[in-house]
Amino acid sequence: xxAIPAAVLDELRRIVGPRGWxxxxxxxxxxxxxxxxxxxxxxPLVLKPASTAEVAAIVAHCRRTKTxxxxxxxxxxxxxxxIPFEGGGEVxxxxxxxxxxxxxxxxxxxxxxxxxxVLADVxxxxxxxxxxxxxRIASESSCQIGGNLSTNAGGNAVLRYGSMxxxxxxxxxxxxxxxxxxxLRGLRKDNTGYDVKHWFIGAEGTLGVITAAVLKLFPQPxxxxxxxxxxxxxxxxxxxLALAKAMGGGQVSAFEIVPRIGLELVLRYIPGTxxxxxxxxxxxxxxxxxxxxxxELRADLETMLGAAAxxxxxxxxxxxxxxxxxxxxxxxxxxxxxxxxxxxxxxKCDIAVPVSRVAEFxxxxxxxxxxxxxxxxxVAFGHIGDGNIHFNPLQPAGMDKAAFLARWDDxxxxxxxxxxxLGGSISAxxxxxxxxxxxxxxxxxxxxxxxxxxxxxxxxxDGILNPGKLL
Amino acid sequence: xxAIPAAVLDELRRIVGPRGWxxxxxxxxxxxxxxxxxxxxxxPLVLKPASTAEVAAIVAHCRRTKTxxxxxxxxxxxxxxxIPFEGGGEVxxxxxxxxxxxxxxxxxxxxxxxxxxVLADVxxxxxxxxxxxxxRIASESSCQIGGNLSTNAGGNAVLRYGSMxxxxxxxxxxxxxxxxxxxLRGLRKDNTGYDVKHWFIGAEGTLGVITAAVLKLFPQPxxxxxxxxxxxxxxxxxxxLALAKAMGGGQVSAFEIVPRIGLELVLRYIPGTxxxxxxxxxxxxxxxxxxxxxxELRADLETMLGAAAxxxxxxxxxxxxxxxxxxxxxxxxxxxxxxxxxxxxxxKCDIAVPVSRVAEFxxxxxxxxxxxxxxxxxVAFGHIGDGNIHFNPLQPAGMDKAAFLARWDDxxxxxxxxxxxLGGSISAxxxxxxxxxxxxxxxxxxxxxxxxxxxxxxxxxDGILNPGKLL
Numbered sequence: 001x002x003a004i005p006a007a008v009l010d011e012l013r014r015i016v017g018p019r020g021w022x023x024x025x026x027x028x029x030x031x032x033x034x035x036x037x038x039x040x041x042x043x044p045l046v047l048k049p050a051s052t053a054e055v056a057a058i059v060a061h062c063r064r065t066k067t068x069x070x071x072x073x074x075x076x077x078x079x080x081x082x083i084p085f086e087g088g089g090e091v092x093x094x095x096x097x098x099x100x101x102x103x104x105x106x107x108x109x110x111x112x113x114x115x116x117x118v119l120a121d122v123x124x125x126x127x128x129x130x131x132x133x134x135x136r137i138a139s140e141s142s143c144q145i146g147g148n149l150s151t152n153a154g155g156n157a158v159l160r161y162g163s164m165x166x167x168x169x170x171x172x173x174x175x176x177x178x179x180x181x182x183x184l185r186g187l188r189k190d191n192t193g194y195d196v197k198h199w200f201i202g203a204e205g206t207l208g209v210i211t212a213a214v215l216k217l218f219p220q221p222x223x224x225x226x227x228x229x230x231x232x233x234x235x236x237x238x239x240x241l242a243l244a245k246a247m248g249g250g251q252v253s254a255f256e257i258v259p260r261i262g263l264e265l266v267l268r269y270i271p272g273t274x275x276x277x278x279x280x281x282x283x284x285x286x287x288x289x290x291x292x293x294x295x296e297l298r299a300d301l302e303t304m305l306g307a308a309a310x311x312x313x314x315x316x317x318x319x320x321x322x323x324x325x326x327x328x329x330x331x332x333x334x335x336x337x338x339x340x341x342x343x344x345x346x347x348k349c350d351i352a353v354p355v356s357r358v359a360e361f362x363x364x365x366x367x368x369x370x371x372x373x374x375x376x377x378x379v380a381f382g383h384i385g386d387g388n389i390h391f392n393p394l395q396p397a398g399m400d401k402a403a404f405l406a407r408w409d410d411x412x413x414x415x416x417x418x419x420x421x422l423g424g425s426i427s428a429x430x431x432x433x434x435x436x437x438x439x440x441x442x443x444x445x446x447x448x449x450x451x452x453x454x455x456x457x458x459x460x461x462d463g464i465l466n467p468g469k470l471l
Numbered sequence: 472x473x474a475i476p477a478a479v480l481d482e483l484r485r486i487v488g489p490r491g492w493x494x495x496x497x498x499x500x501x502x503x504x505x506x507x508x509x510x511x512x513x514x515p516l517v518l519k520p521a522s523t524a525e526v527a528a529i530v531a532h533c534r535r536t537k538t539x540x541x542x543x544x545x546x547x548x549x550x551x552x553x554i555p556f557e558g559g560g561e562v563x564x565x566x567x568x569x570x571x572x573x574x575x576x577x578x579x580x581x582x583x584x585x586x587x588x589v590l591a592d593v594x595x596x597x598x599x600x601x602x603x604x605x606x607r608i609a610s611e612s613s614c615q616i617g618g619n620l621s622t623n624a625g626g627n628a629v630l631r632y633g634s635m636x637x638x639x640x641x642x643x644x645x646x647x648x649x650x651x652x653x654x655l656r657g658l659r660k661d662n663t664g665y666d667v668k669h670w671f672i673g674a675e676g677t678l679g680v681i682t683a684a685v686l687k688l689f690p691q692p693x694x695x696x697x698x699x700x701x702x703x704x705x706x707x708x709x710x711x712l713a714l715a716k717a718m719g720g721g722q723v724s725a726f727e728i729v730p731r732i733g734l735e736l737v738l739r740y741i742p743g744t745x746x747x748x749x750x751x752x753x754x755x756x757x758x759x760x761x762x763x764x765x766x767e768l769r770a771d772l773e774t775m776l777g778a779a780a781x782x783x784x785x786x787x788x789x790x791x792x793x794x795x796x797x798x799x800x801x802x803x804x805x806x807x808x809x810x811x812x813x814x815x816x817x818x819k820c821d822i823a824v825p826v827s828r829v830a831e832f833x834x835x836x837x838x839x840x841x842x843x844x845x846x847x848x849x850v851a852f853g854h855i856g857d858g859n860i861h862f863n864p865l866q867p868a869g870m871d872k873a874a875f876l877a878r879w880d881d882x883x884x885x886x887x888x889x890x891x892x893l894g895g896s897i898s899a900x901x902x903x904x905x906x907x908x909x910x911x912x913x914x915x916x917x918x919x920x921x922x923x924x925x926x927x928x929x930x931x932x933d934g935i936l937n938p939g940k941l942l
Contacts, residue, residue, distance in 0.1 A: 105825060105827050106713070106827075107709055107710075107713060107826055107827035108825040108826045108827040108828075108858070109716075109826070110825070151662060152662050152666070154660050154662075158659060158660065159659075162637075163660065165666070166633075166637065175918070175922075179918050180918075181916070181918050181919060181922065182916060183919065185894060185896070186825045186894065187823045187824070187825065187858060187894075187895065187896050187899075188629060188630075188823065188826075188857040188858055188859065189625050189629065189634065189823045189854070189857050189858070189859045189896065189899040189900050190823060190896035190898075190899065191622060191623050191625075191673055191896070191898050191899065191900055191901065191902045191903070192896055192897060192898045192903060192907070192911045192914075192915065193673075193903060193911055193915065193919075193920075193923050193941060193942075194670065194673065194674055194678075194922075194923045194926060194941075195623075195636070195669060195672070195673055196919060196922050196923070198666060198669035198670075199665065199669075199670070199922075199926075201666070202662055202664075202665065202666055203665055207665075218716075219716045219717040220717075222717075238578055239578075242577070242578060245580075245689075245690045246690040246691075246693075251722075251762070291722070292763065293771070296767060300764070352658045352659065352660045352661060353658070354576060354579040354581070354657045354658065355578055355579045355580070355659075356576050356577075356578035356579040357579075383660070386659035386660050387579070387658060387659055387660070388659065388660045423656060423657065423658075424658065425656070425658050425660065425661035425662070425663055426663060427661075427662050427663045428658075428660040428661065428662065429660050429662055430662065431662045432662070432663060432664060436663070440663045440664055443663075444663065444664065445652070445653060447646070447650050447651075447652050448652060448654065448664075448667060449664075451646075451652065451665075451667050451670075451930075452664050452665045452667070454929040454930065455665060455670075455926065455929060457929070458925040458926060458928070458929040459922075459925065470664060470665075471664075
C-alpha cells in the first residue's frame, strides 16, 4: 500500500473540520488495535464526520484520489474487520459521531437511528417508548449499529427475533462514489424492485458506508421465565428445543447449551457464581421464554419441563425465582469464554450447522480435536437453538500455551472441514474480516465467490472500501 | 424482438426431450395469458424441464444464442411478470415439473422444495411432518414456490411470520450463464460473505432462475382464535393493533381491515355470507391470534377486546365459536375483490405505508379519488397490520364502466403520489412486472434505479432473463 499524499489528507481534514479528525498517535491508537489484540494496524488519519453529508464528501474525495478507507463502528470485531492493515495506506472512517436517534414511531414499531449509535442506547430509546429492540449481544454496551448491520449481528435472541438483517426495514448508505442512497423506509411490505438494503447488510463495509437505519421494534414482553436444565447430551437438548418451541403460551426466546466443563470453569474463576443444581451433570440448557402472562408462563414452562423429564430429556432443572436469579444463570453462560482465559490457551471456532446435526457435530468435532492434540478439553457452548456453537477447544492441563496455540490452523481446519461436510457455516455470527478471508474460499463454491466479486466490482470498482476484508 | 431461429428451438427441444416442451397453440395458451386478462403474449415454445440440470442446459443455450426467456411458475401474477411480450421472440420456461419435496428436516424446522411445488402442497407436506409453513395467500392452490420467491410473496400471515424472503434460508439458482449456484443451506446463522440469496428473492426472474429452496418451518399453533370487531375508523384500528400486539398469551397472526362497503358488497353478491354483527358499522377489523393455549387464548382475546371497548376503540365484536365460524369471517375478507367485480369497474392499487400513516392515507386517498371522479366508492381493505392496503376505488353507481376505467392512470397517479409522499410503496406485495415498470421510476431515486441496473448488468449482461420486466 502506498502512503497517502499530504494534500489528500489535508482535504479530508478540511471536510470534517477541526473536531472531526485525529492524527496524534495516542489519539488514533484505540482505532488501530483490535480489542483481542489479534491485529494492530496503522493509519495516518482517523476521520470522525458528524453528518451523512460529511461522510459523503469524504468518500467522494477518497474515490477521486483512490484512497482506501476502513469504516469503523465500536471496533468490537472478532475477525479484524474494522482495523486497517499495517502499511498505513488507509484512513479510518469512524462513524461514532453519527449517533442520533432520528425518530421513534411507536405505532409503526420502528426506530430510525444513525450508524454510530451504541446498541445499548438504541435498546434504551426503544424501552423509553415502551417497546423492545431485541438484539442482545455481549458487546452491546460499546458496539455500534453500523457495525451490527455490517456484520449482521446475531446473539442470544435470534431464535425468536432473528438477526440484525431481520430487524432492519431501511438503510441510508453512502456509496463508493460518494452518492447517498436514501433507503430509509419503514415498511413491512415493499416489492418495488431489488431489495438493495440486503446487499449492504453483512457486507462488512466493503460495498458502501451505512450511515443510518430504520429498525423494527416489538412489544415489551409481559413475562420472562428463565430455566437451567440438565440434559443427557446435545441430542436431547435438540429434542427439548422442539418440545419448548411447541409449548403453549409464550415463546422460546433463548436456548443455549452449556457443557459441564464450561460451568466448572466459570465456578472456578468467576466470582459470585454458583452451581444452579444440586448434582453435577454433563450438559445443561439455559432456556428463556417470553411473551405469555406471568403465572401462566411459569406454569407452562413447568409442565413442559415435566413432560421432558418423563421422556428422559431433562435430568434436573431449576426455574429462576427472580430477575436476580435469572441474571445469575445468564452470568454462567456469558462468562464461559472469559473463564477459559484463566485456564490457558483456547482455539476459537464460531460455527453453525443445521440444528438436527448439532449433536453429531459436537461428537465428531470433539473426537477430531482430541485426536490432533490428545488431552484437549472440548468446550462447546452457545446458541444451540440456532445451530450455532462456539466450539473453543481448551489446551490440555499442563501443556505449554504457545505449543497448543501453534496448532490453531490444524485444529480449525479439522473443525471447519467437518462443519462444511455437515452443511454448515464456518462463521455463524462473527463474519469474515481478515481472519477468515482465505478460509471461506476453501468452502464456498467458486461460483459464489465470483458472484460476490461481481457485486463488489459493480459497486466499488476502485476497491476503496475496506479493501482486503471479506473478499 | 426478433424471431428465434429454428435451430435454437430445435436444440432447446432436444435438451428437454419429447415430454418437456409444447408448441401447439392450444397447449401453450395457458402459459401466454395472464389470468386477469390484462396481458396476452406470444411464444414459439414453452419449455418444461424436469430437473435443475435441464434448466441449466436451457439457460446456457439461451445465453449462447442470446435467446430471451421468461421463467414462469403458477402464472398467478397480477402485474404481467410471468407472461412473454407480444412479439413472440421469447421462450417460456415453466418450472412446473420441478415439483419434488426434496427433504423435510423436522428437528431443523426446514423443508427443501423445488420451484414448481404448488404452495398448498408445501403447506401439506409441512403439516404431515407436524409443522407449519405459514405463507398464506389467495392463490395458494395454484401458485408455485418459485413464483412466491421471485415476487417475495406476502399475504395474510406476514404480521407474525414475515414475507417469503423472511421464510427462506437457502436457494438453488441457475445463473444467466447456465451455471448452478447451490446455496441450499439450512442455517439460521451464516455470516461468510454477501448473502447472495437475497439478490434473487423478489427479482422476478430477471437475475437468475430459482430451481429450489430451503424454507423455514414453525410449530403448528395449538390454538387459533378469530375475532371480527367493529371499530370507529382506521385510526382506531391501528391503536387496536398496538393493544393486540401487547396482549399476553398468543400472538396476533393476522390483522385485516374491512370497510362497511366491502362487507355490503360481499353480503350482496357472495352466497353463504352473513353480517357477523347485529348493527351496521363503518369499519371492521378481522383479527386472528395463535400460539397460546385454547381456553386461555380466548380469555386473553376477550380481555383485550374488553379493554379496547372501554377506550372506545371497539364498538362491537364477535369471536368465532368454531373453525367453521372463523372460516365464515375469513370468507368475507377474501371475497371483497370478487364482490367488487359484480358491482362494476374497479381500479386496483396495492400500496403500503408506515402503519402509523394508514389512517391518513385512507382519508386523503379517498378524498383525492372522489375529487377526480365524484361518486366513486372507496373500497380500502386488507393487511392494515403490515400497513398494506388494497385500495380499490369502485365506479360510481350507474356510471359507464369503460368511462370509469379510462380514468385508471389519473386515479393511480393520485394514489401513488400520496403513497410516496407518506413514505410508502406503490407495490406492497404484487411486484413490478410490466404494469409498474415505468411507475417505479417516478418514485425511486435515480441512484436506486442505477444500483438495480448495475446488479442486472453484472449478473445478466446479455439481458436474456425476463427482459422488460421490473427494470
